[in-house]
Amino acid sequence: MNCIKITPSPLKGSINIPPSKSLSHRAIICAALAKGTSHIENIIFSEDILATLEGMKAFGMKVVDIDTNKETNRNRITIEGKGYIEKLKEIIDCSESGSTLRFLIPIACLLGEKIIFTGKGKLVERPLTSYYKIFDDQGIKYSNDNGRLPLSIEGTLKPKRFELEGNISSQFITGLMFVLPLLSGNSTIEITTRLESKGYIDLTLDMLHRFSINIQNDNYSRFYVPGNQNYAPSDYKVEGDFSQAAFWMAAGTLNGDIAINNLNQNSLQGDKEILNIAAAMGANIIYTDEHIRAIDSQIKGIVIDASQCPDLVPILAVLGALSKGKTKIVNAQRVRIKESDRLKAIASELNKIGADIVETEDGLNINGVDTLNGGVVDSWNDHRIAMALAVASTKCREPLIIKNSNAVNKSYPEFWQDFVRLGGVIDEWNMGK
Template identity: 30%
Template sequence: MNTLEITPLDRPVDADVTVPGSKSYTNRALLIAALGEGTTTLTGALFSDDTTYMANALRSLGIEVEEVPEKATFVVHGKGGRIPVNGAELHIGGSGTCARFLSAFVALGRGPYVIDGIDRMRERPIEDLLKGLRGLGVDATSLNGTGCPPVVVNADRIPGGRTFVPGDQSSQYFTALLLIASYAMEDIEIRVEGDLASKPYIDMTLDIMRRFGVRVTNDNYNTFRVTAGQRYESRAYTIEPDATNATYFMAAAAITCGRVTVGGLSEDSAQGDVRFAHVLEQMGCAVSTDASGITVSGPQQLRGIDIDLNDMPDTAQTLWAIAPFASDPVTVTNVPVLRIHETDRIAAMETELTRLGVRVDARDDGMTVHPASQILPGQVDTYDDHRMAMSLALIGLREPGVILKDPECVNKTFPNYFDVLDTLRG
């Protein structure tokens, strides 16, 4: 297994940074483009493991997807809701978005479809989505009866109707159903059981659906209604930068008393994670936005914070990584969904921060990280989780001796992360 030692910065950051396109938007756009009739060109797109799995799966289903990586562009020749290949086995690696989105997408086809991935994917729950599909008349099951992949969909189009899905596990279940809903034979109504987690990701879904011509009625995140017969319009579409990946560079400014401007991002973005800049603002950073992007300037000393991150759980690891450098404890609550990601992210961060000599108090739904007088040098595991690697690397920007195992796991969403990180050195 490869390792990478992070060299500490020798001065405060002062940098303009460009991050790749949003993974969430890219995979949504690829699926929408496949559903449209005709050619859609996606620019500013992310090229990574997750988007490669999506593009390859669409090709396996008979949909032509062209790639121009040097121009960050996909060209998709949509089939108007038709899936040319009747039955297929799709391997989606460790991509949760692919597992969920494709499980719903293939229901529009005819024949048996199997969606499977790596060992960890076979531990990640998907039963609530399958329940939602069954409520719409789709034959969708977990092959091994575990409620996890492999998923088997014996497809014969989607009848439609009303279905119920628990809201506390993953907003991606709702996105999966919403993206394909207008192609059902009848109108679809999706009712949320309990409170819906990660609502900004639903906002992102509704935003891109609207931009491609499909409308959703959103009743206060309790019920979603989609009229059948609406169709996505093929078009040129630009993917905006990934707000979650931008948080690492904002955080680097925060812990070095420096400045970072992330280009191409706006506070008007439907990506909820752009609000991470204002979490840093509550901790003492200065934040400004203009036509060039979002700028974060770090204080002499970060303050602690107690915050509910249910709306942007993917930023929790970033916050925990910089927490040892705050003057007071940093507490993140209401993120139980982190336990069913690429790894149990709460347990993983507890283990690795403790390994570095940081005191932490983990709970079922979050964790408190205390200020650290020193960081112990050592190797840290990344758990084949891109966000573990990217967040833990931040500690190495401040303190020597932080060595990441398996740094290549960042290929999932940000293949050139460490190259961009190095640009902070000036």
């Protein structure tokens, strides 16, 4: 078990934010489905991105070159797609990546051959009911371990009208969007309830368009997908990740002065909503052409609707815990089925160190405090919980020990190095199992 001991201190300086994980997944998959060579720049090999790369290699994609910038540790990968997929491996290990699993399952249904998906951690039990309904309807054979991975599928997806609820993970919708344009006929995706996480669908539609795939969006209630389309190769540079930038914005706001580089202020990323939420709480956020800067501020509690930005919930809970007055986070029930039950995890760990948080069915009721105590907390093996707790340490009176601190490798392998670059004082060690 890896642990980090943090001696509380302000975080100040400039940070180069890592590339968007959501966009990296999508760019790699689109390049793999194209016939020809694509260059994808600004990639970090986090555990989730490695899972998608290996998964698409199992479907015939070739990574013909990797050019690494030694100073930034960013990679430019050259991908060669065949314009079709083939079965090079029967077993695809998705590690703990929900995106990899839910994006690649429909792709496997282009083959008509048996493919087995495996994983570890909470991914093993994360729900796939939306796909199972489609499989049952289309006669695609599948089996699992009492609803858990491994999942074995065999069959071919056919064009039709697909119905999906809008309050499920948008990953199911994106997974279908990758594949339906390649089928022999036209399809429609009908959204039967209000669509949450619209920003992720915007990212998918934009990336598909970059690779010459067109889907018509009818006000997010239905999507018209013409069949018989072909992906064309494209060169793409992944923009900075607002999901990760949110941690540094919070750290600067709570106790510091942090300039965040490499963010596209016109981004389609749903987690860009952190800018509006921080502003509503009274954070001092300064915009320049070069960066977005967050400065130590006195913030107030507000009501936060997390339906369109669920990945922000852990760090929003930290902001709320250290604000003046009351914060309510609502419409966040879906985060209970992420890498951890994030509502329970962040409430439990922050309460251990002096926060005043009560769980509700779909969110958190938070009474703000001025400072936290410090002590021992656990990441629940969840990268976003680990990073949120690290930010909370800046307002602790005593050192904070975070157990399972290496959970950050899932999405942000350099998080602890960046924390130190900004003045964080840490001691890392391994406690064994």
